[in-house]
Amino acid sequence: MLLKRSSYLAKAKEILRDRPVLAILGPRQCGKTTFVKEFLSEKFDYLDLERPSDLNLLLTEPELYLKEQQRPLVIDEAQRLPELFPLLRSESDRRKKKGQFVLLGSSSFQLIEAISESLAGRVGFLDLNPLGLFEINESGIDWKGHWLKGGFPDALLQGRSKKINFNWFEDYTRTLVERDLPSLGISITPHQFRKLWAMASHFHGQVLNMNKLANSLDLSPHTVKRYLDILEQTFMIRRLQPFSGNLKKRLVKSPKLYIRDSGLFHYFQRILTERDLISHPSRGASFEGYTIEQLLQVLRLKTPEYESLYFRSSDEVEVDLILQKGGQLSPIEIKASLSPSKDQCKSLYKFLELSKCKRAFVLGMGSQRFWIDKRIEFIGIESWAQDSFPAFWDEKS
Numbered sequence: 001m002l003l004k005r006s007s008y009l010a011k012a013k014e015i016l017r018d019r020p021v022l023a024i025l026g027p028r029q030c031g032k033t034t035f036v037k038e039f040l041s042e043k044f045d046y047l048d049l050e051r052p053s054d055l056n057l058l059l060t061e062p063e064l065y066l067k068e069q070q071r072p073l074v075i076d077e078a079q080r081l082p083e084l085f086p087l088l089r090s091e092s093d094r095r096k097k098k099g100q101f102v103l104l105g106s107s108s109f110q111l112i113e114a115i116s117e118s119l120a121g122r123v124g125f126l127d128l129n130p131l132g133l134f135e136i137n138e139s140g141i142d143w144k145g146h147w148l149k150g151g152f153p154d155a156l157l158q159g160r161s162k163k164i165n166f167n168w169f170e171d172y173t174r175t176l177v178e179r180d181l182p183s184l185g186i187s188i189t190p191h192q193f194r195k196l197w198a199m200a201s202h203f204h205g206q207v208l209n210m211n212k213l214a215n216s217l218d219l220s221p222h223t224v225k226r227y228l229d230i231l232e233q234t235f236m237i238r239r240l241q242p243f244s245g246n247l248k249k250r251l252v253k254s255p256k257l258y259i260r261d262s263g264l265f266h267y268f269q270r271i272l273t274e275r276d277l278i279s280h281p282s283r284g285a286s287f288e289g290y291t292i293e294q295l296l297q298v299l300r301l302k303t304p305e306y307e308s309l310y311f312r313s314s315d316e317v318e319v320d321l322i323l324q325k326g327g328q329l330s331p332i333e334i335k336a337s338l339s340p341s342k343d344q345c346k347s348l349y350k351f352l353e354l355s356k357c358k359r360a361f362v363l364g365m366g367s368q369r370f371w372i373d374k375r376i377e378f379i380g381i382e383s384w385a386q387d388s389f390p391a392f393w394d395e396k397s
Contacts, residue, residue, distance in 0.1 A: 015124035016099035020092035026128035027235035048076040078103035085118035132297040150263020169267035201268035205285035243309040252312040262290040287336040330393035338366040
C-alpha cells in the first residue's frame with residue numbers, strides 16, 4: 001500500500017522552488033526512496049550509491065558526468081560519497097537553476113558535515129520520518145495499531161496481523177548494527193552497541209543519567225555517549241533538551257531519552273500485542289514517547305519556528321513538553337488517560353504559576369476535547385486526529 005505523503009511532498013516542492021539542492025534525511029527504510037521515486041521521478045534521474053554501477057559513474061569522471069547530465073538528479077545514500085559535494089556546489093552555481101539535485105541520506109554524520117562545508121546557502125533540508133499518525137487515514141489502521149507497530153512502512157503496512165512484526169525489527173536492528181554502521185566507517189563493537197540500544201529502551205522517557213547507563217552496561221561514559229550520538233544521528237533516539245529559562249528554580253540540565261519509533265521501543269520491550277501494551281508497566285512511558293513524536297512531526301511541518309523542550313526542577317516539578325517561540329511558551333503534559341483530574345495536573349499548575357503562562361494543555365487518549373479548568377485544556381489524540389491535527393499550541397487563547 002502506497003500512502004500519499006502530501007505534507008512532506010509540499011515541503012519538498014517548496015524547497016526545490018527556492019534552492020538548487022534538497023537534502024532529505026531520515027532513518028533507514030522510512031520511505032525516502034519510495035517517496036522520491038513516486039513523487040519526483042518524472043523530472044529527475046536517479047542514482048543509488050549502494051549500487052556499484054551507479055557508484056562507479058560518480059567515481060570515475062564525476063565532474064564530466066554531472067556536466068553532461070541533462071536532467072535534475074536524485075542521489076540516494078549520498079553520505080557514502082561526501083567528496084562529491086564540492087562538485088555539486090560548482091555544478092549548481094554553473095546551472096543557475098533551482099531544484100537541480102536531491103540528496104537522500106540515512107545517516108546525518110557525513111551528510112550534514114559535508115553539506116555545511118560545501119553547499120551552505122544552496123541546500124534546504126527535509127527530515128522524512130516514518131509514517132506519522134497524520135498520514136495513515138487511508139490505511140485502515142487506527143491510532144492504537146499505529147502506536148503499537150510504529151511508523152516504518154514495512155513494519156506497519158504488511159499483512160493484517162495485530163501483532164508487531166517482530167522478525168522485521170530483528171532484521172532491521174541487526175542490519176543497522178552489523179552492516180550499515182560499519183559500511184559508513186563507524187567503528188563500534190556490535191554486541192556492546194546492540195546491548196546499549198536495548199538498554200536505552202529501559203530509560204525511555206527518563207532524564208538521561210549517563211553514569212547510571214554506563215554502569216549498567218559496564219562501559220565507560222565516553223563510550224556510552226559516543227554510541228548514543230550514533231543512535232541520535234541515525235534517527236533512532238531523541239534526546240529532548242531541558243528548558244533553561246529564568247524561573248527562579250534550580251532546573252535539571254540533562255536531556256530526556258526516547259526511542260523515537262514506538263514499534264522499535266515495543267520490540268525491545270517485547271510488547272507484541274495491544275493486550276500486552278495495555279497491561280505493561282511501560283504503557284505510560286510508551287504513550288508519552290509516541291505522542292511527543294507525533295506532535296513534533298506535525299510541529300516541524302506546520303510551525304518549525306517552535307523549539308521543543310521539557311521542564312523539570314530540582315524539586316521534581318515536571319512538564320513533559322514545552323514548546324517555545326521567543327518568549328511564548330506552550331506547556332503540554334502527556335497522560336495515558338481519557339479524563340485526567342486536576343490532581344493529576346499539579347505540575348502544570350505549578351509551571352503556570354512560575355512561568356506566568358495563561359494556557360496549558362493535556363494531550364491524552366480518546367476522542368474528547370474539553371477544559372479541565374479555564375487555563376488547562378484536554379485534547380484526546382483521536383480528537384486531534386479528527387480535527388486534522390491542528391497546531392493547537394499556536395492557537396490564540
